[in-house]
Amino acid sequence: MIDTEEFQAKVVRLQTALSDRMRLRGATLERQLRRAGRRLPRRQRRAGQIILGAQDWMAHPKLARVLDMSGVNNAFTDMHRYLDTLDPREARKTAVLRLLGGIVLNLMVLGGLIYALIRWQGAG
Structure with missing residues (x-):
């Protein structure tokens, strides 16, 4: 069994990593993961769904x-592990x-269309 404060600390660390590495805003982890969508x-x-499910269970x-x-x-x-591989500066540059x-x-x-239009007008 894990302590609820320790679990919440892990969730907060994950939220900070998501906001720092992927620039995801959101008040809750669920909202951040929803905004991440297919970028993850x-x-x-x-893994995010497992964490969200565990978050619900930790309330009881x-x-x-x-x-x-x-x-x-x-x-x-x-x-x-995945978030540590991301580089926000490289993502912005890309x-x-x-x-x-x-x-x-x-x-x-x-430019090609304008050139074709000029050639067409000149030939006609």
């Missing part, structure tokens, strides 16, 4: 005694580069 791999989404003293804490601890470990790449591609398509 399937294994981490399952009798249910907290029968909770499989090894599975919950593994879920916390999986989440932190987002900016993708945005700029999309703009450049759209400008190239527009």
Whole structure:
């Protein structure tokens, strides 16, 4: 059995890691995981669901005694292991580069269409 204060401390640490590493806002862990959505791999989404289920069970003293804490601890470990690999600065840089790449591609398509329109008008 785990102490509820220790469990809540782990939840708070996970919330801080989610807000720092993935820039997820939310008052509760459930809201943060919902906002993460598919940005989290399937294994981490399952780990998040295990943690949320354990959070519900920890609210009841009798249910907290029968909770499989090894599975919950593994879920916390999986989440932190994944979040430690993320680099927020690299994610921001990638987002900016993708945005700029999309703009450049759209400008190239527009330039090609304008060129085709000019050639068509000149030939007709």
